[in-house]
Amino acid sequence: MGEFVIKMPDVGEGVAEAELVEWHCKVGDPVREDMVLAAVMTDKATVEIPSPVTGTVLWLGAEIGDTVAVKAPLVRIQVAGEGGEADAVPMAETVTIEQPFEKLASPPPAETKKTIQSAPVAKAPAEAHVDKPLASPAVRLRAQEGGIDLRQVTGTGPAGRITHDDLDQFLARGAQPSIMPVGLAKKTTVEEIKVTGLRRRISEKMVLATSRIPHITYVEEIDVTDLEDLRATMNASRKPDQTKLTILPFLMRAMVKTIDEQPGVNATFDDDTGIISRHGAVHIGIATQTPAGLTVPVVRHAEARGIWDCAAEVVRLAEAARTGSALREELSGSTITITSLGAMGGIATTPIINHPEVAIIGVNKIMTRPVWDGSQFIPRKMMNLSSSFDHRVVDGWDAATFVQRIKALLETPALIFIES
Amino acid sequence: MKEIVCKLLVIGAGPGGYICAIRAGQLGVDTVIVEAVKAGGTCLNIGCIPSKALIHAAEEFEKINHMANAKSPLGISVEAPKLDLAKTIAWKDGIVGRLNSGVLGLLRKAKVKIVHGRAKFRDGKTVEVETETGMQVIRAETVVIATGSEPVELPFLPFGGPVISSTEALSLKTVPQKLVVVGGGYIGLELGTAFAKLGAQVTVVEATQQILPQYDAELVRPVAKRLGELGIRVLTGARAKGLSDEGVALRIETAEGEEQRLPADKILVTVGRKPRTEGWGLDELDLDRAGKFLRIDDSCRTSMRGVHAIGDITGEPMLAHRAMAQGEMVAEIVAGKKRTWDKRCIPAVCFTDPEIVTAGLSPDEARAQGYEIRVGLFPFNANGRAMTMLSEDGFVRIVARSDNNLVLGVQAVGTGVSELSSAFALAIEMGARLEDIAATIHAHPTRSEGFQEAALKALGHALHI
Numbered sequence: 001m002g003e004f005v006i007k008m009p010d011v012g013e014g015v016a017e018a019e020l021v022e023w024h025c026k027v028g029d030p031v032r033e034d035m036v037l038a039a040v041m042t043d044k045a046t047v048e049i050p051s052p053v054t055g056t057v058l059w060l061g062a063e064i065g066d067t068v069a070v071k072a073p074l075v076r077i078q079v080a081g082e083g084g085e086a087d088a089v090p091m092a093e094t095v096t097i098e099q100p101f102e103k104l105a106s107p108p109p110a111e112t113k114k115t116i117q118s119a120p121v122a123k124a125p126a127e128a129h130v131d132k133p134l135a136s137p138a139v140r141l142r143a144q145e146g147g148i149d150l151r152q153v154t155g156t157g158p159a160g161r162i163t164h165d166d167l168d169q170f171l172a173r174g175a176q177p178s179i180m181p182v183g184l185a186k187k188t189t190v191e192e193i194k195v196t197g198l199r200r201r202i203s204e205k206m207v208l209a210t211s212r213i214p215h216i217t218y219v220e221e222i223d224v225t226d227l228e229d230l231r232a233t234m235n236a237s238r239k240p241d242q243t244k245l246t247i248l249p250f251l252m253r254a255m256v257k258t259i260d261e262q263p264g265v266n267a268t269f270d271d272d273t274g275i276i277s278r279h280g281a282v283h284i285g286i287a288t289q290t291p292a293g294l295t296v297p298v299v300r301h302a303e304a305r306g307i308w309d310c311a312a313e314v315v316r317l318a319e320a321a322r323t324g325s326a327l328r329e330e331l332s333g334s335t336i337t338i339t340s341l342g343a344m345g346g347i348a349t350t351p352i353i354n355h356p357e358v359a360i361i362g363v364n365k366i367m368t369r370p371v372w373d374g375s376q377f378i379p380r381k382m383m384n385l386s387s388s389f390d391h392r393v394v395d396g397w398d399a400a401t402f403v404q405r406i407k408a409l410l411e412t413p414a415l416i417f418i419e420s
Numbered sequence: 421m422k423e424i425v426c427k428l429l430v431i432g433a434g435p436g437g438y439i440c441a442i443r444a445g446q447l448g449v450d451t452v453i454v455e456a457v458k459a460g461g462t463c464l465n466i467g468c469i470p471s472k473a474l475i476h477a478a479e480e481f482e483k484i485n486h487m488a489n490a491k492s493p494l495g496i497s498v499e500a501p502k503l504d505l506a507k508t509i510a511w512k513d514g515i516v517g518r519l520n521s522g523v524l525g526l527l528r529k530a531k532v533k534i535v536h537g538r539a540k541f542r543d544g545k546t547v548e549v550e551t552e553t554g555m556q557v558i559r560a561e562t563v564v565i566a567t568g569s570e571p572v573e574l575p576f577l578p579f580g581g582p583v584i585s586s587t588e589a590l591s592l593k594t595v596p597q598k599l600v601v602v603g604g605g606y607i608g609l610e611l612g613t614a615f616a617k618l619g620a621q622v623t624v625v626e627a628t629q630q631i632l633p634q635y636d637a638e639l640v641r642p643v644a645k646r647l648g649e650l651g652i653r654v655l656t657g658a659r660a661k662g663l664s665d666e667g668v669a670l671r672i673e674t675a676e677g678e679e680q681r682l683p684a685d686k687i688l689v690t691v692g693r694k695p696r697t698e699g700w701g702l703d704e705l706d707l708d709r710a711g712k713f714l715r716i717d718d719s720c721r722t723s724m725r726g727v728h729a730i731g732d733i734t735g736e737p738m739l740a741h742r743a744m745a746q747g748e749m750v751a752e753i754v755a756g757k758k759r760t761w762d763k764r765c766i767p768a769v770c771f772t773d774p775e776i777v778t779a780g781l782s783p784d785e786a787r788a789q790g791y792e793i794r795v796g797l798f799p800f801n802a803n804g805r806a807m808t809m810l811s812e813d814g815f816v817r818i819v820a821r822s823d824n825n826l827v828l829g830v831q832a833v834g835t836g837v838s839e840l841s842s843a844f845a846l847a848i849e850m851g852a853r854l855e856d857i858a859a860t861i862h863a864h865p866t867r868s869e870g871f872q873e874a875a876l877k878a879l880g881h882a883l884h885i
Contacts (some may be wrong), residue, residue: 027723030543030708056543056704132764134826134851143821144758159824 001235004053006075008040008068023196025075031058037075041197042067046324055079065196089192119286142167161220184290196306198293209355212271216391219304219348220403223335224366225381226415247363248286251338253416254409255361256303259336261403266335268392276358276393285334285354286314288321294356298334307416338363349386359402360392362386375416422556424533428754429547431539431558431700434461436743437566438523445530452558454549456538459523462568462732463740465516471607472592473512473879475565475614475771482617482650493810502564503618534818541701544724561753562726565714566747567700567734569693576662577602577670582804583663583687586611595619596685600670602632602660606770608690609643613773616650623653623682625672632770635831638784642813642833643772650773651699663687695733710735718761720750720763728753728853765829765848774814777837780829781820787867792822795855798870800834801808802885805865811835816870818878820852825854825879836867843871854878 006154022039025031028101031051059076078369133150135143140164143150146167153170155162162356182381195203224243227250233245247373259266259282285296302310320326337354345365353360364384370377385406389399409415428444430437433455441453484501486492527534535558537551549556571585579585588601589611597620601612602627606810607727617623624631631647631654632640647654657675659707664671669681695713708715708723713735720728728750731743745766749759767779786793799815800806806814812836820827830844847857855873862868869884876882 028544028704030545116734132762136850140762143759157851158822158853158856159826159851331481420690 002079003058003078004055004079005073006037006052006077006393007048007253008047008070008072008074009047010103016066018047019067019200020064020074023060023352025057025060027057027060030143031055031057031077038142041201046176046197047328051077053074053077055241061156063083063196065200084102104211104217118368135245136158139164139167146171157225164384198295202294204353206352213355214391215350215353215388216394216396216399217350217386218396218399218403220388220400220407221382222407223315223371223380223411224383225286227410228366228381230413233416243308243312243315244342245307247366248314248316248338249307249338249408250413250416251361251406252299252305252310252314253301254305254338254406255284255338257403257409257416258412259303262398263387264393264398265402267358267393268335268356269390270356271392279335281335283333283335284316287337287339287354290322290324292324295321295331296329296334296337298332300333337361341365348384351388353388353390358390360388361406362388384416422554424452424535424556424558425558426450426533426558427566428452428562428751429454429515429558430564430566430747431547432456432461432490433459433534433568433729434566434568434743435463435522435740436566436747437461438747439744440531440564440566440730440747440751441532443748444528444754444846445532445742447540447755447757448752449528449751449755450663452533452535452560452619454525454535454537454547454558456536459520459527459534460516461854462570464519464633467589467730467739469519469584470512470516470590470820471487471610471614472570472771474508475517475610477508477511478614478775479618479664481518485617487865503595505595505618509591509593510554512590515864519578539700541691542870544705547701549737562719562728564747564750564754564824565700565722565727565733566731566743567696567733568743569695569738571690571694572694574602574689576693577660577687577689579689582668583689586688586690589615589686589688597621598683598685599623600625600682600684600687604628604654604656605634605689605690605692606632606772606776608688609647609772610770611688613647613650613691616647617773618650621651623655623684625658625670625682626654626656627659629654629656632772632776635770635778636792638817639776639831639833640776642774643770643776645813646773660689679758687749693732693738695735696811698731719753719759720746720761720885737766737768739768742793755789763849764851765845767845769838769841771838774811774834775836775838777832777844778829779831779841780827780848781819782829782831783817785829788815791828793819793828794822794854795819795826795876796874796876796882798873798877798882800884802873803865803870805867805869806834808865809835816840816874818871820854820875827852827857829852830871831872834867834870840871841870843868 013417020038021041024036024038031037031056033051036049037050037051039046040049049368057075057076058078059131061072067252068074101300102106106289134155135150136149140150149160153166156166206391232244238244263278266282269276281301284299284302286299287296296321299310299313299317317326317330320330332358334354336357336359340363343365345363347363347364349364351360351362364386366381366383368379369382371380385403387403427450430441430451430453433453437453438459441451444451463469470554481501481503484498487496487498488500490497491780500873524534531735534552535556537549537556539547539549541547546557546559549558573579577583586607594748595618596613599615599620599622601608601622601624602625608624609631612622612624615855630637630640631644631798659673661671661673664681669683672682674680703722714722714729714732714733716722720730722729727747730746730750731737745763749761752759765780767777783793783795787822794818797817801812806812816832818827819829830847832840854875857872860872862872873882873884
């Protein structure tokens with residue numbers, strides 16, 4: 001018998017540690033070669049750790065949520081030695097898994113939406129009668145099969161026994177907890193949820209951004225009536241299988257144009273070294289809601305993409321982020337970020353900058369509002385932009401100038417397409 | 421090496437295992453069951469069934485003996501009966517054999533694959549079975565451990581020679597003249613009583629202050645009285661120390677601290693049963709324990725995913741019908757149904773003379789759980805049927821909550837009361853109140869009237885006392 005030690009792989013990009021987000025095995029489990037043992041998360045990408053050997057798991061080196069240093073032991077696996085070979089192999093052979101780079105391109109690393117379930121918690125069957133809802137075995141069976149917690153059902157039978165009728169009525173009410181005739185019931189339950197994985201990443205980033213960056217948020221309203229007309233016209237000729245334009249590609253192109261004139265907002269600020277890096281490339285992060293939480297896939301080189309290309313890339317990345325198949329490179333490296341809640345966009349937001357960037361543009365909801373044109377009120381499609389800037393490196397004046405320039409471009413969308 | 425891959429693997433074809441396999445088979449689950457000895461497990465081969473056969477034969481023999489001594493008030497007299505224990509045992513073996521093949525037939529009918537041999541875990545999903553035709557590897561998605569239990573051996577009184585366990589006691593070819601039973605629990609008393617009725621001189625050595633220590637004194641009293649009538653000597657507070665040097669007597673220390681020698685042809689050790697946790701590779705799995713037992717949750721899951729455990733290996737009460745209910749539940753879980761263990765009571769029967777039945781909580785247990793209770797007791801000496809059967813000892817006792825009369829427990833002691841166990845358990849499972857039982861017409865004349873009368877008594881208006 002030999003023992004393999006699987007170490008936390010070097011997942012690249014100079015990452016020194018990764019967070020363990022999922023175990024796919026536990027001590028005592030048999031594993032086969034290539035079976036996925038665990039998932040670790042770095043930089044918002046989840047990487048699976050396959051087993052290089054067949055054997056039995058002896059030891060797990062971390063708990064879900066733990067941060068594990070690269071090269072630190074992660075799993076020990078007992079393997080059957082082959083004949084004389086076993087003697088030749090030292091008891092604690094060390095194998096480091098090099099995560100093949102091309103493997104990253106392979107489909108979904110981990111079901112990010114899957115709830116992490118720990119091993120069943122074994123407990124002794126309760127034998128006391130106390131607190132058990134009173135019901136006949138047949139009623140209990142119906143409840144189990146219907147997924148009904150009988151404690152929620154009011155029993156009308158003798159001694160509060162729950163009858164079939166009670167269950168019928170409960171189901172007829174849509175299985176809502178019964179409203180006690182005495183009035184509203186107090187709830188005293190507290191559910192504790194461990195913040196792990198993506199949620200922890202989000203939490204850390206938000207703290208970093210808000211604690212380090214003095215935000216200035218600037219809200220301006222934009223008349224997008226003409227833009228919407230243009231968009232409708234451009235989309236009208238599209239076939240059903242072709243990507244249609246949303247507001248975002250126009251905004252992205254407008255930003256690219258504005259950044260040409262005002263490169264200070266397309267920057268990253270390393271506040272430890274005190275260096276601002278102004279980027280030639282415009283890599284636009286698109287804040288995207290996924291089942292697991294907020295991620296920011298990045299449309300790289302928006303400056304080199306036409307409007308249709310931008311549109312297609314946004315759609316592709318959003319889908320990849322939602323299904324968890326986005327590559328690590330696709331989830332990092334943005335130089336400026338757009339956040340949009342679509343129809344939920346509200347009137348104004350106070351976006352938090354995607355550290356170490358210095359600007360974030362928030363898109364609010366388009367609403368038809370009465371606008372005074374000098375002689376009368378006319379209905380116009382209005383949209384607010386709520387944008388935040390790192391006030392350490394972007395002055396209010398510059399921020400306002402930047403937004404006003406974008407406003408000008410979006411209100412007269414033809415300007416977006418004119419070469420300067 | 422051959423390999424079988426299946427959805428469900430059941431290890432052990434005792435009452436828990438075979439029920440689990442049959443139910444799984446019925447539900448279309450691809451199921452394999454492994455049994456090292458014989459289908460039916462302890463219960464069917466060396467436990468419940470053979471002991472009840474022996475007890476019945478002993479009862480019949482004693483009844484006739486009683487008549488032969490011209491003691492019967494029924495006016496029947498007969499010649500002294502003779503016993504050929506070897507024939508009795510052969511008859512018992514016949515019953516066991518029929519049930520054995522019955523279980524195998526049911527398994528086959530449910531399309532369960534049966535593998536004979538001793539299973540050993542290789543890992544949580546794979547077992548090796550040493551069969552007559554070689555090593556068989558079975559790989560399964562879900563494994564159910566149903567390896568049961570075995571008699572506890574006393575280190576200073578190891579099995580062998582005159583020292584026997586219940587297994588050997590059920591296959592004796594002759595009735596021992598002098599039988600010493602170490603352990604006055606239900607197994608020891610059932611067998612001790614049977615052998616006394618068959619003509620043995622029986623002494624019971626019990627370390628605690630009461631025989632049948634799990635029952636309250638009120639329930640045990642009729643049994644103790646009957647043991648006396650049968651000439652069985654009961655030494656409570658006495659400890660077995662070992663065999664005498666000559667090997668024909670048991671050394672004990674009495675309650676008073678005196679050393680005594682009890683002459684014995686056979687010494688039956690029935691000091692309890694322990695879960696069978698060795699010999700099948702439990703160490704490979706390292707499952708969580710609850711004392712000596714495997715720890716399970718309310719779905720009979722162990723600490724390892726995909727590994728369930730049922731029956732005696734999972735704890736007290738070590739009863740076949742508990743194992744069966746667990747087995748059925750686990751099979752349904754494996755088939756994708758939503759099930760959890762929600763039983764309110766596991767009735768227990770002690771086949772002493774007279775029999776003892778318990779279901780739910782005793783008065784003491786109910787009080788210990790904080791219930792305000794009312795108790796109704798109806799003695800069989802006020803029951804017509806009991807009088808006509810010459811067995812008026814015993815009673816039915818019912819325990820209910822005093823606030824809403826919900827029945828918490830029912831106990832009975834008396835001849836034939838084992839058959840009342842279903843009524844008791846049903847009342848508790850259905851959530852019956854005293855009024856439900858009192859208002860149910862119970863057929864006259866039967867012992868079951870005692871149940872109704874006990875409920876009436878608890879309500880304060882018994883009719884026949």
